[in-house]
Amino acid sequence: MELATKTGFVLLGLFIILNWGLIMAGIIRKIIARASMRRGISVFQPYINLIKNYSIRSQLTHGVMFYLGPVFRLSGGVGIFLFMPLIHDSEIWSNFSFAGDLILIAYFMFFGMLGMALGAGEGGHPYSAIGISRGLAQFTAIEVPLTLAILSIAFQYNTLSISEIVARQQGGILNWTLFTNPLATIAAMISFLGAMGHAPFNVVMAPQENPIGPPTEYHGTFLGVLQTNRAILHVIESVLFMNLFFGGASNWFELIVKTFFIYFWSVFVGMVFPRFRVDQSIPWLLKIPVLIGILSIVFILL
Amino acid sequence: MEQLLDRIIAGFEAADIEKRKDGQVFFTVPKPKVLPLINHLKMFEGFRNLILMTAVDWIEDNQFQITYLLNNPDTKTDLGIRTFIGRDGEGMDSIHELWGHAATFQREMKEMFGIGFPGSPRVDEPFLLEGWDDIPPMRREFDTKKYSEETYFPRPGRETHDPATYMKQKLYPND
Amino acid sequence: MPEDNVKYPAEDQSLSPVNRKRVVIGPEGEDILVDPLRDYYCTARPEPELPRQGIIEKFMNWARAESLWVLGFGTGCGSIEIPPLLSPRYDAYRFGVAMRPTPRQSSVIIISGYLSVKTLKRVIRSYEQMQNPKFVIALGSCTINGGMYWDSYNTINRLDHYIPVDVYIAGCMPRPEAILAGFNKLKQRIKEGRGEGANDYIKNLDWYKANQKKIIKDWNMPDYNW
Known part of the structure; x- marks a missing residue:
């Protein structure tokens, strides 16, 4: 397929995502509201918030890195998207995925955080730096069980290509990694809780903690970019977990259903459990999930 | 309680004793006896909690009344210690070394009444009124209504009614 | 901060030591003048950001009206009426109202009840850090004419002399239903294109600043808090 058509389909995929x-996000907020017996926001409230943020008239800047922070964050989200095969066995919806894309995506997951750290550090707000260091420390701890799980399934399937991993899971629900390598799935789904920023691990973004953490100074269009990225990132990370552990998707409908339930897992846990402090969450993540991850590698190699 | 009061009357010239309710007594001591009394109460009688200290402006007698409210958590008794000082620049001894939070009360009294507490930490810093340049507002010669009308742009058209006469006119206009 | 090589000028004794202007002796014996309160001073005057014309502005106003982000800043007793607003019984979220913890991201500030001079200074700082367009809801009779504190030496009487007010909600205190009605009134006002308080404030900046400086005697912030 020539590059122009390919780019068109990639942009269309990005738009759908x-x-x-x-x-x-709207549906989840609605479900949370109903769970706490409220009517809650309209399903389209995230759109309205986005339009409103893009139509703020005045913007302030604190320097070049302040501009680049949201840009880096967005390129982190879009970067994951670019190299992620969305639909199994479909050439047009496989984006730019290639043989070693799993490593690249694991890198891109951290890239956005780092860019945000540089930008928020220049924001001038004294607590931004605290929020950022908390966020980076916690995200580093989240990455450890995830990386162990990725290593485990890389050993299992003997490849680092996501398309290949999806292809090997076809042919019935029992071929999913969920059943062929349950320990890796458990370790990865625990780190998924942290990556999505819901309750046990959302102290970094929690407004009650040192006012709102990293994005304190971001407003208007900057915040709009961050919100856009968050919408993309939540879906595309769910797609990553769907591809790695839940058999991928063979059409858009399956993708939407599976990503919804994978994302809902983090919301469900977040509704039930209270929030960890950073000094509690990091030791917790580095104990049992890491042990499960190591065990999964051991079992695969045996 | 009675024995405690007897000791206080004998040792510290307490007068004007007023038993408000069970376990709550107010009395007046002369100014030089206040610090020894509070020291004694804290060290030997178990009154280790300062609930509050506050001031009252008796402008007719030309004096301030300072009240210390102490509490003994073991016997559940409160003591209100009153003392009178002159209004004209006469200070009071600071008790911030007995209770750290007394410094805040003293800072507030310095700001609101102009009572000096020499040696109390940060006593001259503004507490509620930042940049106040008039006489301390809780002194009774300060006309707060006049000050408010001069400073804060009163909204025209505000009426004030005496509730009793107003309601009488409303309800029984023929009387 | 090592205390032994710090000299304070005689002024600014009312500030805490960290904020005082001082001369610090550097490592090579040179004198460095440090003024922490003016570290990030921006003395530039703000410019009004005029609205666009036609249907674009109408669409944007609709979005602004349907997504009111409120700065979580309670000034007086009225702030106790805000939490019930977000509880399941009243549920202000369904009107697009949400609380934000930082002035940069919020578009509505609720002045909840009486406003002392000390708090007014913080309100002005927060209000000026919010981004254009921004809206003010004044809660309770204390903000209208002083309410029961009309003759107090330390609470303001008329809020609209210090910051432009979009909607007044009368009552002492207004019930959450009244506050919801106030939010709907504000939405209506924004959709009609009358929520231009931020530009009014900048156009009449001299008048507002004169009123503010009349009662804030220790003015130690920039004329406009960027």
Whole structure:
């Protein structure tokens, strides 16, 4: 396929993912509201918030890195998207995935955080730096069980290509990594809780903690970019976990259903459990999930 | 309680004793006896909690009344210690070395009444009124209504009614 | 901060030591003048950001009206009426109202009840750090004419002399239903294109600043808090 068509389909995919991310955020907020016996926001409230943020008239800047922070964050989210095969066995929806894309995506997951750290550090708000160091420390701890799980399934399937991993899981639900390598799935799903920023691990973003953490100074369009990225990132990380552990998707409908339930797992846990402090969450993540991850590698290699 | 009061009357010239309710007594001591009394109460009688200290402006007698409210958590008794000082620049001894939070009360009294507490930490810093340049507002010669009308742009058209006469006119206009 | 090589000028004794202007002796014996309160001073005057014309502005106003982000800043007793607003019984979220913890991201500030001079200074700082367009809801009779504190030496009487007010909600205190009605009134006002308080404030900046400086005697912040 020539590059122009390919780019067109990639942009179309990005558009669909963005819209699904915004609507999913609205649906999730609605479910949370109903669980706490409220009517809650409208499903399209994330769209309105986004339009409103993009239509703020005045913007302040604190320097070049302040501009680049949201840009880096967005390129982190879009970067994961670019190299992620969305639909199994479909050439047009496989984006730019290639043989070693799993490593690249694991890198891109951290890239956005680092860019955000540089930007928020220049924001001038004294607590931004605290929020950022908390966020980076916690995200580093989240990455450890995830990396162990990725290593485990890389050993299991003997490849680092996501398309290959999806292809090996076809042919019935029992071929999913969920059943062929349950320990890796458990370790990865625990780190997924942290990556999504819901309750046990959301102290970094929690507004009650040192006012709002990293994005304190971001407003207007900057915040709009961050919100856009968050909508993309939530879906595309769910797609990553779907591809690695839940058999991928063979059409868009399956993708939407599976990402919804994978994302809902973090919301479900977040509704039930209270929030960890950073000094509690990091030791917790580095104990049992890491042990499960190591065990999964051991079992695969045996 | 009675024995405690007897000791206080004998040792510290307490007068004007007023038993408000069970376990709550107010009395007046002369100014030089206040610090020894509070020291004694804290060290030997178990009154280890300063609930509050506050001041009252008796402008007719030309004096301030300072009240210390002490509490003994073991016997559940409160003592209100009153003392009178002159209004004209006469200070009071600071008790911030007995209770750290007394410094805040003293800072507030310095700001609101102009009572000096020499040696109390940060006593001259503004507490509630930042940049206040008039006489201390809780002194009774300060006309707060006049000050408010001069400073804060009163909204025209505000009426004030005496509730009793107003309601009488409303309800029984023929009386 | 090592105390032994710090000299304070005689002024600024009312500030805490960290904020005082002082001369610090550097490592090579040179004198460095440090003024922490003016570290990030921006003395530039703000410019009004005029609205666009036609249907674009109408669409944007609709979005602004349906997504009111409120700065979580309670000034007086009225702030106790805000938490019930977000509880399941009243549920202000369904009107697009949400609380934000930082002035940069919020578009509505609720002045909840009486406002002392000390708090007014913080309100002005927070209000000016919010981004254009921004809206003010004044809660309770204390903000209208002083309410029961009309003759107090330390609470303001008329809020609209210090910051432009979009909606007044009368009552002492207004019930959450009244606050919800106030939010709907504000939405209506924004959709009609009348929520231009931020630009009014900048156009009449001299008048507002004169009123503010009349009662804030220790003015130690920039004329406009960027």
